[in-house]
Amino acid sequence: MLRCALIFLVIGLVAGLLGFTSIAGPAIAIAIAKTLFFIFMVIFLVLLVLGMAAFVSIADPVNDGARIAAAVKAGFIVSTRADDETREARLYDTTRRDAAFAGGAQIVSSDFAAADPAIGPYRVSLKDNPAALCGAALGADACVRFTGAGKTLTAALP
Numbered sequence: 001m002l003r004c005a006l007i008f009l010v011i012g013l014v015a016g017l018l019g020f021t022s023i024a025g026p027a028i029a030i031a032i033a034k035t036l037f038f039i040f041m042v043i044f045l046v047l048l049v050l051g052m053a054a055f056v057s058i059a060d061p062v063n064d065g066a067r068i069a070a071a072v073k074a075g076f077i078v079s080t081r082a083d084d085e086t087r088e089a090r091l092y093d094t095t096r097r098d099a100a101f102a103g104g105a106q107i108v109s110s111d112f113a114a115a116d117p118a119i120g121p122y123r124v125s126l127k128d129n130p131a132a133l134c135g136a137a138l139g140a141d142a143c144v145r146f147t148g149a150g151k152t153l154t155a156a157l158p
Helices: 002-020 027-049 065-073 087-091 095-103
Strands: 055-057 077-081 107-109 143-148 151-156
Touching: 002 027, 065 077, 065 095, 077 095, 087 095, 095 107
Parallel strands: 055 077, 077 107
Antiparallel strands: 143 151
């Protein structure tokens, strides 16, 4: 269900790019692209409103890891926390961060996107775990990695 909503979003954004930037070429192609943009955006929004795609916030990835995995499998977008206040950072405890990534939550929030020199080396970054972008449920055939110039880009295929 979530996949359908995301597909309509992506197609709508591509149509918008073609229609509103004049990449599409002749005026009729631009008009068609603009019309498709609005149609696909409306369908995407309707799917969201009807509950075809929903967000779930699960605060504790350590104790609720199974609940996170079940919600992701059911098609929900899951948000969780990688740290609670500064506790994990001060202790350099990565258990909660690692559980958030392992559970497959799509949104992992943290107060430490970069390490705070006053507290310690703790940080939450996909650079530490680029496979987290693909999620725990996806196999290697659905995950593409591009590595070069010291950077890794990871993307999940539909």
